[in-house]
Amino acid sequence: ACSEGVVDSGGGGGGDGDSPEVTLTLVTAAVESTPNAAVQDWFLDELEERSDGRIAVERTEAYSLCDAPEIAECVRDGRAQIGVTIPDYTPEVFPSTSVVSIPFLGQNWQAIMHSLHDLHVNNADAQAQMESNGLHHVATWPVGRLLIGSNEPVSGPDDLSGLSMRVSGPLMQQLFENKGVNIQAIPAAEAYEAVERGIVDSMAAGMDFPVDYQLREVLSHWTDPGIGQYSSFGMWMQLDAYESMPEDLQQVVDEVAAELSSGVGAQEFNETAAQQCPPMMEAENVEELSAWDESVTASWEDETGDTLQDAWVDLATEQGLENAQGVLDDYLAGLEEHAVDVDDATLACIDEFQNS
Amino acid sequence: MDRFERLVVGLGRVMGVIGALAIVVLMLAIVIDVTARYLTNASVPAMLEISESALVVAIFFGLAWAGASGAHVSVTLVSDRLPRRTNAVLQVVVWGLATALSAWLLYAGFIRALDATSRGESRMGLIQFPLWPLRWAIVAGFTAFLLVCLANLIRSLRGRTIMPEGIAEQPRTEAGGADPRGAA
Amino acid sequence: MQIYHVVLLVLALLLILLAVRMPVALALGLSGGIGLVLLRGFDYGTNTLASVPFTSSASFTLTIIPMFILMGMFAVRANVAVNVFTVANHFVRRAPGGLGVATVMACAGFSAVSGSSIGTAATMSKLAVGQMRRSGFPASLATGIVAIAGTLGVMIPPSTFLVLYAVLSSQSVARVLAAGIIPGLLAAAGYIAYIMIVGQRMIRRELARTSGGTGDLSAAVEDAQAELRARTGGGTSIASLPWRGLVHVAILFLIVMGGMYSGVFTSTEGAAVGALAGLVILVVENRREGLAHIYRAFRDSLLDTAQTTSMVFFIVIGSGILSAFLVTAGVTNTVTEWVTGLPMPPMLTMALLLICLVPLGMFLESMSILILSVPILVPIATELGFDTIWLGIMIVKLIEIGMVTPPVGIITFVIAGTADVRSETVFRGVLPLVVMDLLTTTVLFLFPQITLFLPSLVRT
Ligand code: NA
Ligand code: NA
Helix, strand or coil: CCCCCCCCCCCCCCCCCCCCCEEEEEEECCCCCCHHHHHHHHHHHHHHHHCCCCEEEEECCCCCCCCHHHHHHHHHCCCCCEEEECHHHCHHHCCCCHHHHCCCCCCCHHHHHHHHHHHHHHCHHHHHHHHHCCEEEEEEEECCECEEEECCCCCCHHHHCCCEEECCCHHHHHHHHCCCCEEECCCHHHHHHHHHCCCCCEEEECCHHHHCCCHHHCCCEEEECCCCECCEEEEEEEHHHHHCCCHHHHHHHHHHHHHHHHHHHHHHHHHHHHHHHHHHHHCCCCCEEEECCHHHHHHHHHHHCCHHHHHHHHHHHHCCCCCHHHHHHHHHHHHHHCCCCCCCHHHHHHHHHHCC | CCHHHHHHHHHHHHHHHHHHHHHHHHHHHHHHHHHHHHHHCCCCCCHHHHHHHHHHHHHHHHHHHHHHCCCCCCCCCCHHHCCHHHHHHHHHHHHHHHHHHHHHHHHHHHHHHHHHHHCCCEEECCCEEECHHHHHHHHHHHHHHHHHHHHHHHHHHCCCCCCCCCCCCCHHHHCCCCCHHHHC | CCHHHHHHHHHHHHHHHHHCCCCHHHHHHHHHHHHHHHHHCHHHHHHHHHHHHHHCCCCHHHHHHHHHHHHHHHHHHCCHHHHHHHHHHHHHCCCCCHHHHHHHHHHHHHHCCCCCHHHHHHHHHHHHHHHHHHCCCCHHHHHHHHHHHHCHHHHCCCCHHHHHHHHHCCCCHHHHHHHCHHHHHHHHHHHHHHHHHHHHHHHHHHHHHHHCCCCCHHHHHHHHHHHHHHHHCCCCCHHHCCCHHHHHHHHHHHHHHHHHHCCCCCHHHHHHHHHHHHHHHHHHHCHHHCHHHHHHHHHHHHHHHHHHHHHHHHHHHHHHHHHHHHHHCCHHHHHHHHHHHCCCCHHHHHHHHHHHHHHHHHHCCHHHHHHHHHHHHHHHHHHHCCCHHHHHHHHHHHHHHHHHCCCCCHHHHHHHHHHCCCHHHHHHHHHHHHHHHHHHHHHHHHCHHHHHHHHHHCCC
């Protein structure tokens, strides 16, 4: 930094000599009281607590200082030091975390978060990718299982043909396109209107679409096709800010991050995600919330084979990730290693709906 | 009009025309997408991204023309009540500051454009669409706008009024019937 | 230096820059940029200046703004304005301030196809201001009517604003949209009442003044001749009125509305299709004038649209820089803490918080205010027991008022630009109408059931 502002203290408050050593500004796309904010907040609270107040986090409102697609850039250029957003907004920066978007692979929320954390501690290529962007990886977690929302029951891949659907992500688009789905490019904020006007008649998205984007009002059938997790939220620190901290504080950051990814994150996420269920249960318009028969999913997965994994390797390589195949292998090994039984809020809600 | 000013106005006009063409592209891209969707039930790849890009080009390429033809609004509430000489001095200050801010915007945009180009900034829709060229559209727009500010600063220093006064042949003066100036 | 010193300095600087006639966009950007440098250093300010221009422009949803402006520009050069107002004038000329009343009604109608206030205002400004001026409306009244009636664009659905609010506050989009209908119509009724009671006197005075010889003689003469023809019944028969103007409006209306409701396109896309339809009407209407004439009309519409679009977005960018400063300085949080700390009844606290939006609207662009205020106001309102949908309407209502009030009233500037008058003229005309709006707002504030009746009929 070649210049500083002229304002005396960073936080403006601390009067009794205990002002923090490091003040980190947070920019986030996680709106208050959403599951993603719960994961983020646990990390930030714990960071302040375990550093005995030597680290302070200045939290700005979601979307206020930097818009969601801009957050990675804000952290890279130093307007903020911690960023939380959807890495898919800037795919070229995050090829190492986009493994989450490979269909059928990510079935266990906790294992994905844990494996991605390990990947950015142990895999040199994944680490190099983050560092080349001026970022220090803290955590990446999935945003919830993919649901298909429509106004007709969809109970297998064959029912997909002819639907006009909003699907995001290149791999998911490829998967659905192969089943005869007409893929539509609609911004998330216009998804509701697009359904209302009949521009799309269906949606492939997580629980936040029916609940937070209100799509439960206009789509009556929601089903889990067994594709699993499909998109993620990421949290990163500015590399310079991380490296210029004293070593013991760096250690605190890494410890808290490790703990977050090895179980606490899942707990925080699921507790808040469970609150998305009552609105679905109470929605008068929702007739179905179900899951496909496992054998139906399995035969679709068999039919797809490794094509989408290969497609990911090509894409990630193109985006500058060295040895993408090695990264994928390490990720898959991590998934197996960390596969523990943790409740999934989406599956739990489907059970509740089925039994009501 | 001296040579520099002619250059500035000419550049602004050319870019204004490109901005106007971008408006056509924007309209057509959306209409093509709507038509194709109606006929084939699927979006045309990249039409959404082309519309966004056209909007960026329209905004920033039109900036200098809007500046040279006096479309950027200001509040004359106070200055109308000040003596002419005071206003002349203030005009130098205002356009000096405007030049400084435009230069700053240009510098910031240029650095960002270099960075975006080096990492191939893009967005993922139906296809991966490059965003970095838009950063250069912003740089081009601010360059032309900086020149307009400079021309106004030079005019102010010479005690003349700012543009558009004294610039011939303005498309705006041909504007339709709702323009009271044209109607009178 | 303390943070609040910087905040005061920046706000003072903004006012000074505006006062010395710096273009509004530059004044907003410069004061915000300087504030950021004082708070966080030069690099920080530069990074913000590098980002804001891109993020405030590269968005599909925003394409609705230039497309509705373009549709209006085409419509004007297709003589739609002249034709429609000739017909309208024929029927409402006996009513006090008839053309103004017709303008408000037309704005309300157009708002039902426009998702944005700026688009509505720009289009109606092209359509109506010149006609009202020629019928004897003072410039301030004519532009003031269009400015205030333009705000109906964000209240009467479809509205990008209301959709954004629904998403930000996790409310039902359908309900929030439904909630805008009655408040929008109520506001329109208020404007009409003002025009019929107060406005018509101003028109009579203006007519007396101009025909006195000092003013715009030709306009007064033209108007007098029209009046004479109408009275004697000669010349202007009902059959010879330019009815095709109404047909053109109906066509545009049906394309935009019909297409949207039949599911062919969204309101954002509808704007582009409407613009293309406007172009077709322009070509048909001018077919006898020759290709060169049509080309000129086409080119001028495009240049005007590009120019207005640049001007509007440049202000949005400037205000984006200033609002980055306000967020960085923590101004929004401080205001909230201060207000909730006051010991007073919930109704008063809520009223105070909402009133805070008006001064914000004096300096910031409306989208920034919405984004800044929702995360603060929604939790507080919920805590105090107010309905979130009602809150959304109140927020949009007050932001709307901010869009037409000095010193930064973006609608006012757009109208000043398209009608080629000074922004003070528009401000002068709009202020009494803002008072009407505040009355409407007070009624809506005291009786939430007015707003909440229609949403209660929407099933979820
Ligand atoms: Na509207
Ligand atoms: Na205002």
